[in-house]
Amino acid sequence: MNPPLLSVRGLRTVFPTRRGPVVAADDVDLEIAEGEALGIVGESGSGKSVTFLSVLGLLRPPGRIEAGEILFAGRDLRRLPHAELRALRGRQMALAMQDALSALNPAFTIGTQVTETLLTHRIAPDMRAARAQAAALLTRVGIPAAAERLDDYPHQFSGGMRQRAMIAISLAARPRLLVADEPTTALDVTLRAQVLDLLDTLRREDGLALALITHDLAVVAERCPRVMVMYAGQVVESGPTEAVIARPRHPYTRGLLESLPRLEDPDRPLHPIPGQVPDLARLDPGCRFRNRCGMAIAECAAPVTLQPAGEGRLSRCIRAPEMAP
């Protein structure tokens, strides 16, 4: 098998705060191969966005990477000079954001914002070519009469069109990796399917590697062969999506699944996970989920590592073997 396009080892990202350092991503390992889609699931504050902002080199100060290795196409991004990292960004690895209304600059036309990427990375030789390509890109994401709408401002687009325009900008330079941070949360069901279909197509035809950050397990089940569940800055479970969803090996994953309504059993009572995420500035070395976990025992206060849990997956729970059916 080819080496993965993106490989992260032992990533540790810290935000100093007045109450002490917050480790927003703690010892995170992950791999994404070309043409693969990895779903990253977890509630807000679980570290899923921070992990990928670290990968893209877009952490806002005072946040910084303390340890770890980020290999992209064989190059260690942490050792790359700023200029080279910037040349990769947008060109080889791109970001799609949750809220297009705030991700698009209100003061520039859609056309300007698409052509900017094309011209910066010299994908189009001049403005005329860039505008033609921009129109083609917008058409591809399903914006009608795209050529005439290049000079529209973001607020003149509908919500769905804005979201698709934003994704078109992310994909403008045909990146090899797309980090999509809740890209479809703001869309209605039809549009969501359209956008996800487009990403699937790019994945199959162009070998786009996709990191799909979401809290929507249904989207992951449908679109991502592999999934990684994060909780309080750590990966708690990862593996083939089908196995993880059918037979979770971590109580948090099981809790997430049980808190979802099911189509085939609409009358089943929902079980929200009780309690709250622990304060990240006040962590002890033990399992971070144990204060909310129905299976917690005294031994959970000791440090827990990710362990193989069968079917090609990893779990950060000492009682994982007992969860086998």
Added chain:
Amino acid sequence: MTASRLLERLFQTLPVLLGVSLIVFLMITLTPGDPVEIMLADSRATPEQAAVLRHDLGLDRPLPERFLIFLGRALTGDFGISFFHRRPVWDVLVERLPATIELTLAAILLALAVAIPLGVAAAVKRDTWMDRALSAISLFGVSLPGFWFGILLILLFAVQWGIFPVGGRTSFDLEVARITGFLLIDTLLAGRLDAFGAALRHLALPAITLGLPTAALLARVVRSAMAEVLTSDYVLFAEAKGLSRGRVLLRHALKNALIPVVTVAAIETGSLLGGNMIVETVFGWPGLGRLVVESIFARNYPLVQAAVLFYAVTYVVLNFVADLLYTGLNPKVRL
């Protein structure tokens, strides 16, 4: 902005101007002191002669009537005769205006040229020693009294070191034919670089006196606007596109951050016109501000009235310009 919106804005200004006229009229007529006595102070006029002059100037009529006469004439562009100059007020104003506009524009441009880079730098280096130093300096700058600062600059740069002239608009031997009234333009039109240099050197200290406190204020506005914009998603997204740091800061962030700055700058320009009175007096700058100060002392009613009305109109127009610029920068308003 549509034509109807434009008209609406213009109509909104009418009551403002009417109110300003009335207040100025009342203030100046109720202030003790009689222009006729001041005008005749050095000639031995009899009380009869004084009465004739008072009648000729219309000062013996009742106040409401005088106000209505003023308003009626003002509407036709006739602001009366300046008691002091014995010439139409309008002509006197127009003569002095370019000097004041030149000084005000120089001051606001200087202020923006200083404020934008410093404000951006402070926002980018937020919470560092540089940010704190800049904000301490700007607090100091905002609190500077103009007359004191002007005198200090004269003492240091003109008297002590002789780098800049003490006052005035140019040197006597370097005057050029008046074409626009803007000395920087007229000297260039006359092809006299030496005179242009002299005009620029005369302009420097008053422009700094007027401009630096404004720069301090604007720098604070730039900093806070920029700091807010820098945390926005669209700046992150622009960075994610792989744009250069300069392009992200100066295009994506600054264009949005300038929206509040432009509004404040336009309103500050209006205040600068008022601040001119002090600075023009300190530097002997032959502009409108000094003329108004002299006219107040001389109880030169028509001129003060016209000048204050002019200030009010300018203020309103500048606010209007701010709106137009705002529309240019912020496409969301363009509906």
